[in-house]
Amino acid sequence: MSICINPGCANLNIALNSSNRYCESCGNDLVLQNRYRVTSLLHDKSGYSTIYVVDDAGTEKVLKVLLPHRSRNPRVRYLFRQEADVLREMDHPGFPKVDGYFQQKLKNGKILHCIVMEKIEGSNLETWVDNHEPITEEIALEWLEKAVVILNELHRHKYLHRDIKPPNLILKNNGELVLIDFGAVTRKNFFYRKIYRNIIYIILSLLEKKPKGDGFRAPEQERRYCKYVSDFYSLARCFVYYLTKRSPGCENMYDENHNLQWRQYTVNISSDFLNLLDKMMARRIKDRYENGEEILKEIKKIKWNRLHTV
Template sequence: MSYCINPKCPDRQQPDSRTVCAACGMALLIQGRYRLLRPLREVDEWGPTDIFAVDDRGTRKVLKLLKQPKLLPLFEREATTLQQLCHPGIPHVDLDGYFTVTTPKGKELHGLVMENIQGQTLENWLAEHGTADSTLAQDWLRQITEILGLVHQNQLFHRDIKLSNIMRRPDGQLALIDFGTVRQMTGTYLAKIGGKRDVTSVVSPGYTPIEQINGKAVPQSDFYALGRSFVYVLTGQHPIDLEEDASTGQISWRHLAPHVPPWFADLIDDLMAPFPGQRPLNAEEILQRLERGLSGWRQRLSPQGVMRLLLAANLCLLLLNLAVGWHWLQRRQSPAASPISTLPGLRSHLTTARPRVHDLSLSHC
């Protein structure tokens, strides 16, 4: 079956044999190449966008269809961003992947066709497999940080990092999706937040930092959401469900993940610091801290590290034995150590009256 692209069509499911919708007269082969197959999420009449699986001359892709013209600037920004960024962790969009079509009643529809990333979101992965161990979480953090590094290098920031926007491919590689809220770090934007003028804010409860809620998002706002995401990965608890310190905004999570090495927990806490200036400056700093932490951990677990630990333990045992031996010797040489010395009268009597017994007792000792 084919699916009509017209949101107002009374009968959107059409036979594959048709090239024009029998219900509304809309072309079913869009731009001469894209045929809609089915919705990838429930079609919402009031939602700003719909998502469809499409066939592009034999290749399965994803179509994002904009239905609300007021969001066109954000939609065009997403298209431009995905066209200019080239990374296996970012959905690929062809240069002609953005298009506009008009319905029979004259309504403009804007579409964006992108790579269909196979796999599942980390949110779905977590629901299926439970919490990730530290090793897997560290690998995931490295992958997403590398992707964010590319985004930030292009003077962009995502503004909606969360587990439902991170895909895990079947080979274990991660991809960051939904660039619909991406923002460019331009002079105009900086002037707006500096002058306290209105800037559209994007809020995902539990993930969004206070400066972004106030319309003053910066690249470090992505790091805050990234830290919150990995608390979710390591604890299985949504950040919004965790206790929060009312004075600092910090969430209490370490007791739920005692398996996490302290250096890694410290890094995650720094990502979630209340103020942007307290967070890592850039993606490179995060990657460096990951590498230092992993190198130190590997060194402690390497054969050389284990040998050093064994040598240190043996040295401690030797020192303990020496201390115990010295203490025993001191007590042995002390006059108070002899039972006879505690009875001076008896010792004198034995010495004068029964020298043989006294000599025998000494030789026995």
């Protein structure tokens, strides 16, 4: 099967396209960049991009196509292309490998903005948890350690993810984790030029793709003030969900002072691990761990205690 990615095509899935070079319905090229043939639709509900599966000489990959109405915004185009640029820098198994960004010109002269990257075989952790019981402390420690290592690598390149949430971590079939969705990423230094902060706030408020955390975003993100610990805050909020199957975005998870009350929904989780997560997502930045290395040391200590406690 071959699918036409022209948004204006009257018959995207016409059967004759299975082996054609050009779409029978609209005449646009079905082999993108003389290389990629689109074989199926993967996801089209984000409101930001349409995601397809493509065949590249027998290898399945993922194609992201920026929605045409989104591409009219230059800031959105920049952020979309930046996703490919960031992933190209990441030589680590915790990130999808990317072929790159390209523009596909249609017969009507319109341009589609595209990224092709590795297709990760596995399940996002939101879906995985939805289909299983809440995870055990042993699994949670393994996942958290792997996720912190991945974020450390991203931060080492001076990037903040800013959109850590349950579906953005993929559990591969081999048990490893992969971080996805870099549409909201930014370089750290960009946010801390104080002289421009007010100008940046206005521009980004008007133009930028705002990550929707649903209870996962750090409080400072609402004020457009992000630090590396903001990503770790969001990661801890993900583990609230993984351990309880309850979203920290639900109003009934909070007391009258808007403090998250989540421990009561956990089962057989040590106080050490609960304390670790609570410190990662402390409301005040100064009350959190300073960096990922501190978190990893605490994880190792908890693992050691589990092995040596009768």
